[in-house]
């Protein structure tokens with residue numbers, strides 16, 4: 434009894450230390466003999482008249498024929514041997530086509546990319562306009578939606594390019610006619626996105642960039658869900674953002690206070706976005722490059738986003 438206990442206590446660690454060896458041994462047995470037989474038997478029972486890869490070339494098919502299924506199929510063209518690998522490109526190409534039994538298509542293998550809707554947002558003064566202006570210079574195939582606004586034009590802004598500057602009455606009439614995808618009252622001024630403009634450019638294959646504040650981005654997320662790409666722009670720090678706003682010299686001190694306090698809250702909404710891009714002081718081009726890379730990656734997605742406006 435004592436001996437048996439001693440033996441089992443000695444054997445257990447020995448047995449467990451041998452487990453990895455046992456696994457390797459079993460795996461190698463399986464890979465050398467059992468698995469190939471299993472695979473070929475399964476294929477034979479599924480495709481008794483065909484070789485499983487559809488080869489018409491006996492030399493390629495023969496290893497798979499070992500377990501005894503035949504290639505005689507009266508519908509097949511006569512057997513043609515594959516040209517040697519040093520044959521010229523055309524001969525080899527044709528030979529491969531003949532062996533596979535169908536010609537190679539030159540159609541693109543990837544589906545045509547669907548126009549993207551890209552929402553760029555971030556706190557006031559972070560550089561949304563600056564990033565979009567630069568992006569406009571360096572990328573083609575994007576339509577930058579011109580927002581309608583009831584706010585007064587700033588020096589240098591052009592009607593129809595920077596914004597559609599409309600009166601409050603005109604803006605509210607657009608709302609009544611359901612012409613806006615989204616609109617909001619921002620710091621006392623209305624801002625809204627005209628739908629038709631987006632539809633027209635998407636129909637022509639353009640990607641769409643929308644520039645909205647955080648409140649607008651939240652509304653768009655509820656309308657578009659994950660069918661659009663949401664990018665959150667941030668400054669490198671809160672202090673940098675405040676200095677940028679001060680230096681823009683477009684706000685009174687009271688307006689600055691509201692924007693800065695709001696920005697603090699808005700940064701917390703970053704988690705509702707798909708991407709964050711830092712627009713650091715003096716590094717506008719890097720930020721724009723990153724936005725471009727995001728657009729490129731989105732275009733390479735296997736499952737494309739499909740926004741319907």
Ligand SMILES: Nc1ncnc2c1ncn2[C@@H]1O[C@H](COP(=O)(O)OP(=O)(O)OP(=O)(O)O)[C@@H](O)[C@H]1O
Pocket residue numbers: 555556557558559560561562563564677678680681712713714715716717
């Ligand atoms: N990377 C940067 N480095 C330095 N200055 C910048 C950078 N990006 C933007 N700015 C400047 O910061 C100020 C604010 O930028 P901009 O007006 O583009 O912000 P915004 O997010 O569009 O603001 P708002 O939402 O209030 O319209 C501008 O004077 C702009 O020139």
